[in-house]
Amino acid sequence: MRTSEDGVPPGSQWYDAEAGPLVRPYAVTGGRTQAAPTGARLDLIALVAADNGVADPQGDALLGPEHRALLALCRDEIQSVAELAADADLPVGVVRVLLGDLLEAGCVRVSRPVPPAQLPDERILREVIDGLRAL
Template structure:
């Protein structure tokens, strides 16, 4: 039962409870997919979403064309929790992760990513 407090007008209002992050992720603390904070996510709109949790659905609703860090900020959840949820969504095929620049990236890959980023910025 949620804690109850009075609002001063002889009515009792239930306060929402704090949900522990490990409850949202079923006790998992590590993502199974490598998700850098700056990784851009793409939503696969053709997939059915009936089997995802409400927390994962909240992440799914905001993740298209955003970074992992942006998603965490928008759903107001810790970044670790969002990474675990996004990892599940990637594994189920609901979300794709666009490439990021790494030490092993070729010059052509870096240029292509920078150009794609500039195109994205220009569309805003």
């Protein structure tokens, strides 16, 4: 193996002891690039919540550390896929694959935010409030 003058192999000069172990995204997902077909849309604004009815998944041997990290993040509050990716410091594609695994295991629930077109019109709400005040 070739080494430079300081005894470091070529290409490794960018890594240091403080960086910690480097795990490639394909290793985290087992080489998969798509989530399992669960029927749920895992786009950036999909909301993810931990399913409280599931027994403690921490002991599940099938869950890796990244799965457990995502579960911990969405256990406290409902978060979007984009927020989970940012908080877990993982690429969105990796988070989608991991969430697909968690969906299949029944550990999380995924829902869609209410589209603005389905929200009540602000004008109507103001009229209702004014009507209630008039009583």
